[in-house]
Amino acid sequence: MVSLEVSLCGLKLRNPTVLASGIRGNNAYLLIRAAKEGAGAVTSKSCSLLPREGHNNPTMMGCQPFMLNAIGLSNPGVDEEVEEIRIAVKRAGVPVIASIFAHSVEDFAKLASRISEAKPHMIEMNISCPNVHREGKMFSASPSDAASAVAAAREATSAPISAKLSPDVPNIGEIAAACVGAGANCITAVNTMGGMLIDAYARRPVLFNEYGGVSGPALKPIALKAVYSIRKAIGPDVPIIGTGGGASGLDAVEMIMAGATAVGVGSAVVLRRNAFREICNEMKAFMKENGYSKISQLKLES
Numbered sequence: 001m002v003s004l005e006v007s008l009c010g011l012k013l014r015n016p017t018v019l020a021s022g023i024r025g026n027n028a029y030l031l032i033r034a035a036k037e038g039a040g041a042v043t044s045k046s047c048s049l050l051p052r053e054g055h056n057n058p059t060m061m062g063c064q065p066f067m068l069n070a071i072g073l074s075n076p077g078v079d080e081e082v083e084e085i086r087i088a089v090k091r092a093g094v095p096v097i098a099s100i101f102a103h104s105v106e107d108f109a110k111l112a113s114r115i116s117e118a119k120p121h122m123i124e125m126n127i128s129c130p131n132v133h134r135e136g137k138m139f140s141a142s143p144s145d146a147a148s149a150v151a152a153a154r155e156a157t158s159a160p161i162s163a164k165l166s167p168d169v170p171n172i173g174e175i176a177a178a179c180v181g182a183g184a185n186c187i188t189a190v191n192t193m194g195g196m197l198i199d200a201y202a203r204r205p206v207l208f209n210e211y212g213g214v215s216g217p218a219l220k221p222i223a224l225k226a227v228y229s230i231r232k233a234i235g236p237d238v239p240i241i242g243t244g245g246g247a248s249g250l251d252a253v254e255m256i257m258a259g260a261t262a263v264g265v266g267s268a269v270v271l272r273r274n275a276f277r278e279i280c281n282e283m284k285a286f287m288k289e290n291g292y293s294k295i296s297q298l299k300l301e302s
């Protein structure tokens with residue numbers, strides 16, 4: 001009998017797949033739908049203190065093996081989001097992770113406090129969005145900036161916190177360790193990687209924002225390296241939600257072998273029908289075929 005159950009910061013997940021932030025998680029009903037489709041946990045779209053319209057179109061381009069987006073973190077603001085998270089927590093039947101995003105340490109603290117009113121099972125701090133560079137530097141670009149954002153949120157909430165990191169850094173392990181040192185209970189790795197596309201006929205960048213974030217299968221080797229190096233840096237005890245390019249059961253198994261506790265699934269929800277169920281079925285088939293009965297047995301040979 002193969003079990004896919006995992007434990008994440010004391011939360012029991014029926015399987016390791018986690019809906020990643022920003023992909024069909026814009027309201028309670030989309031979060032509930034992902035849970036019904038088989039996700040082990042769900043993450044909401046990042047919300048800010050005040051509503052944000054996001055960037056103008058075009059904001060997204062899908063061309064296998066990757067997607068490029070610069071949505072610009074459009075969201076209704078925390079006042080509405082608290083109500084969405086409250087509904088999702090009541091009705092999703094799986095752990096709900098509330099994602100927050102801010103431009104200042106103070107706003108991260110305010111958001112962490114406010115979103116906690118909805119009692120999410122975890123708060124994910126998006127300190128790594130690549131599409132808002134012009135508005136300031138990513139907190140996750142340096143260990144001290146990342147740590148100061150996490151420390152401020154830590155003071156403001158008793159909910160478990162996951163710090164979501166960018167792959168666009170030379171020292172992601174050091175940044176993860178700084179976040180854990182500042183009170184993060186979990187690391188989510190990775191956010192999208194900065195990129196752009198040019199339309200040669202139009203002689204201009206494809207996205208209105210020019211730059212965007214690369215996600216999907218092309219991100220997989222980058223995410224695997226990030227998770228592997230974070231695991232080395234933070235040791236065995238702090239969980240990692242390994243995110244980036246996961247689209248099949250084998251991708252998920254490899255992410256866990258790299259050191260992830262659970263596997264974030266983003267672009268695959270768009271690229272593949274019934275992604276959560278299919279990924280889980282494929283994981284089970286791989287495990288059965290190769291003599292594994294539980295997720296904790298999926299380790300690299302040492």
Ligand SMILES: Cc1cc2nc3c(=O)[nH]c(=O)nc-3n(C[C@H](O)[C@H](O)[C@H](O)COP(=O)(O)O)c2cc1C
Binds near residue numbers: 021045191216244
């Ligand atoms: C359209 C889109 C919107 C996203 N919005 C957010 C967001 O609001 N907050 C966040 O932390 N990550 C956001 N992400 C990043 C994803 O959560 C994930 O980290 C990234 O896409 C890599 O995973 P994937 O390859 O499985 O898609 C977004 C990604 C996409 C494609």
